[in-house]
Amino acid sequence: MKLVFRKNDQEEITVLQSVDGNERTFIYAEMIKVLLEDGELEAPVVEGDFTEEESRSIKNMVHEINKVTEETLKASAGSD
Secondary structure (H helix, E strand, C coil): CCEECCCCCCCEEEEEEEEECEEEEECCCHHHHHHHHHHCCCEEEEECCCCHHHHHHHHHHHHHHHHCCCCCCCHHHHHC
C-alpha cells in the first residue's frame, strides 16, 4: 500500500491509499492491516504544491511507521 498525499490550490491536503494502482479513501484500520500483513508501507506519493520541508516530513513519517512496524513485528515474533 502507498499513501498518496495531495495538496490542492486552496492548500487542503487529501490522503488516499493506493493498492495495486487503485486509489481509495484512506482508512486507518486498513493501513494497520496492511502493516501487519506486509510489514511496511511503500514509499508515499506526494503531489501538489508541497514545500520541500513538508515533503521530507511526509516521507520521514512513512519511514518511521515502517521502522516501528518492523521492530514491533520482530518483538512479537520473539515472544511466541
